[in-house]
Amino acid sequence: MANSHYTDGLSLSATGRSLPIALLRVREKVMERFRPLLQSHGVTEQQWRVLRVLREVPDLDMSALAKAANLLPPSLSRMTKGLEERGLITTARAAGDGRRTSLRLTANGSALITKVTPESSAISAEIETIVGRDKIQALLDQLESVLDALDNAKA
Amino acid sequence: MANSHYTDGLSLSATGRSLPIALLRVREKVMERFRPLLQSHGVTEQQWRVLRVLREVPDLDMSALAKAANLLPPSLSRMTKGLEERGLITTARAAGDGRRTSLRLTANGSALITKVTPESSAISAEIETIVGRDKIQALLDQLESVLDALDNAKA
DNA sequence: TGTCAATAATTAACACGTTAATCATTCTCG
DNA sequence: CGAGAATGATTAACGTGTTAATTATTGACA
Numbered sequence: 194m195a196n197s198h199y200t201d202g203l204s205l206s207a208t209g210r211s212l213p214i215a216l217l218r219v220r221e222k223v224m225e226r227f228r229p230l231l232q233s234h235g236v237t238e239q240q241w242r243v244l245r246v247l248r249e250v251p252d253l254d255m256s257a258l259a260k261a262a263n264l265l266p267p268s269l270s271r272m273t274k275g276l277e278e279r280g281l282i283t284t285a286r287a288a289g290d291g292r293r294t295s296l297r298l299t300a301n302g303s304a305l306i307t308k309v310t311p312e313s314s315a316i317s318a319e320i321e322t323i324v325g326r327d328k329i330q331a332l333l334d335q336l337e338s339v340l341d342a343l344d345n346a347k348a
Numbered sequence: 349m350a351n352s353h354y355t356d357g358l359s360l361s362a363t364g365r366s367l368p369i370a371l372l373r374v375r376e377k378v379m380e381r382f383r384p385l386l387q388s389h390g391v392t393e394q395q396w397r398v399l400r401v402l403r404e405v406p407d408l409d410m411s412a413l414a415k416a417a418n419l420l421p422p423s424l425s426r427m428t429k430g431l432e433e434r435g436l437i438t439t440a441r442a443a444g445d446g447r448r449t450s451l452r453l454t455a456n457g458s459a460l461i462t463k464v465t466p467e468s469s470a471i472s473a474e475i476e477t478i479v480g481r482d483k484i485q486a487l488l489d490q491l492e493s494v495l496d497a498l499d500n501a502k503a
Numbered sequence: 504t505g506t507c508a509a510t511a512a513t514t515a516a517c518a519c520g521t522t523a524a525t526c527a528t529t530c531t532c533g
Numbered sequence: 534c535g536a537g538a539a540t541g542a543t544t545a546a547c548g549t550g551t552t553a554a555t556t557a558t559t560g561a562c563a
């Protein structure tokens with residue numbers, strides 16, 4: 194019953210206990226459930242992250258937004274063109290530092306988040322029901338702990 | 349000391365406790381340490397996964413290899429061209445089913461794995477030292493458990 | 504047996520990941 | 534002040550992620 198996902202004849206291979214691959218597999222399984230929602234609203238997973246971060250912090254420059262949304266600056270640079278053309282964000286030279294670009298959510302961008310969030314929360318709740326709230330919280334704690342350990346190494 | 353990675357002024361935001369993002373962040377932090385090695389040998393992370401799977405199972409078709417290496421078939425289809433041109437794998441029509449492509453590692457492909465593996469293992473060991481072997485094993489167990497739960501849902 | 508559905512692989516199109524290089528602006532400090 | 538270093542953003546180039554459409558082969562079954 195456990196290990197029922199090894200249905201490809203590979204059994205417990207070396208790659209099966211690799212941390213990067215395990216993280217990838219779980220992430221895929223989770224995202225599988227969100228993708229149809231995002232797709233139905235015409236946003237990618239990454240665009241959704243950018244919009245949500247801008248809702249939390251209303252004015253960010255490219256570097257800060259990239260870090261907060263876990264994107265590399267070149268990816269963000271490309272994306273913002275499209276998001277601005279679609280009227281979801283605005284870009285402007287930052288006051289006081291001409292190198293920085295100041296990014297903000299428009300009313301339309303905010304409205305999109307408002308529209309999608311309830312369904313997104315429902316999917317999260319569904320996952321919590323399937324996996325168990327405790328198990329998810331424990332996993333999040335472990336992930337944060339591992340991240341801290343790696344961040345503090347060689348600091 | 350803990351939470352020291354929140355250095356961007358966002359503190360504990362909603363995105364900070366999202367499972368997909370947490371998985372992404374940890375994966376990035378881990379891969380950061382492997383990337384220079386792979387790059388120095390001219391293979392991407394995905395190519396490395398493909399070669400390693402083929403070392404574990406010497407003859408696979410596209411579908412089985414894609415599943416085992418966590419790639420989508422179109423990505424694998426593209427990659428195999430390059431890997432074959434570089435002499436790391438061979439492709440051939442499968443005997444008995446003309447739709448299938450049979451993929452195998454060449455001697456050169458096997459040699460590449462042999463060359464890279466020691467350094468890769470050293471990096472894994474380094475990560476285990478930093479994070480702690482127990483913590484990593486616990487994380488792997490939790491990841492597997494969550495994967496099982498999601499796999500068995502709606503089955 | 505011949506037709507149609509199912510399966511395996513590929514191709515196409517568009518978006519993102521990654522590294523390196525480039526451009527513009529600001530900062531440093533003599 | 535002014536030259537050069539540092540910083541923020543962008544562009545370029547190539548590989549992968551993702552979905553949809555297409556091609557080739559096999560399988561099912563009347």
